[in-house]
Amino acid sequence: MPLVEHLRELRNRLGKAVIAIVLVTIAAVFYSEQLMQFLADPVPKCDDFRNSDGGNCAIVSFNTLTSPFTTTIKVSLMAGLIISSPVWLYQLWAFIAPGLHRHEKKYTYIFVSAAVPLFAGGAYLAYVILPISVKVLLSLTPGGSANILSLDEVLDFTIRMVLIFGLAFELPLLLIMLNMVGIVSGGRMAGWWRGVVMGVFVFGAIATPTTDPVGMLALSGPIVVLYFFAVAFSLLNDKRRARKEALGPGDDEASELDLTPESVGPVEPVTAARALPEQAHGYDDVT
Template structure:
């Protein structure tokens, strides 16, 4: 296709994706109140006339005049992006797929097929432990103080937790892709297991604001299990690659193994003819002196 046709196709694909996002966003605007209740469900709300004395509950409110409008648009647009993701992701794939080889398409299907459920598992886990995190954060409120939360802050915190948990669950998939492309071997991943486990638990302790180990284990435990599953897959893939191509694991500047097995007796060996000597090496008149058939330069 000429460049103009590619640009026209890209425009049509983008238009279809944007229309899908706008359609879902309009529907989300209609149900914005239900979405706000769903997002703030993890926050222990104070009853009418109550204050969050001692951090037992919190008051969710809007702090500015434009806050209800901006939060509603933000929440509806986020819902539109998430719900319509199959449509605009398909449009993106339909634009890129004709330029890929058959094996590249196969790897892409496998990557997407594994990435979607892993991200969904991480997002669901984040939503499950979100009430515990919110209660721990609210409990830090000093005695005699009222905890008034902005709905925008609650929305940002919820989205941040969901995205962090969802992306963290993609780590084993990234390792598998690096192994399939030959960048990272399973033996190297086995050597790193102590540092990886330490880093995963530190990451889980930092990203989950709970003081108890429940939130940290809820995030770190599944990632460690997925990491060892990725290690097992990589080891099997390395063994398969080594069986199909013994020199696949060699570096570019590393020599392959030489076959030094001697030829069996009776095998005909082609004689190598002796090279002609230079006149100086043959003792010609006027040539350099030789010692045992070799001159000074030799």
């Protein structure tokens, strides 16, 4: 396809993706109250200020006149992006797929099928840990003070925790992708294990604002296990790649060019004695 046709196809697929997101977002507006309640559930709520003394619970409210509107739009748009993700991800895939090799398409199917449950597992784990994190943060409230939290801030905190946990669970998959394209070898990944384990636990301590080790272990433990799984997979993949390279390229791959100079042997010169009558000075018209 020429460049103009590619741009036209990209425009059409982007249009379909945007339409899907807008339609789902509009539908989510009618359920925005239930969505906000679901995201704010990890916060223990108080009926009045007296129960909020000392950080046992918090009063969740809107602090500005425009907060209900902006929060509804934010929650509905987030739901639209998540629920319509199969549509716009398919449009992205349909635009890229014609330029991929057969084995690259196979790897893409595997990566997508693994990325979705990994992100969902991390998001679910974050939602389970959120009540513990919120209670620890509220317990820091001094006596005689009450907690009045903005619903917008509560939703931002919940969404941020869900995204952090979900994306953290994608780290092993990212390492496997780098190994599949030949950027990082399994041996090099195995040599990083001390620094990676230390970095994962430091990240877990920062991402989970709790004073007990439960939250940190809940995030760091699964990531470390997944990291060692990625290392084992990469080591096996390196051995498989070495055996495949010994067999030569596949049917849809170009073989490597041999650019080693070779001798062409002796060259017989063109002399005037061998020139035809119509040649001038021993050269033909082309020369």
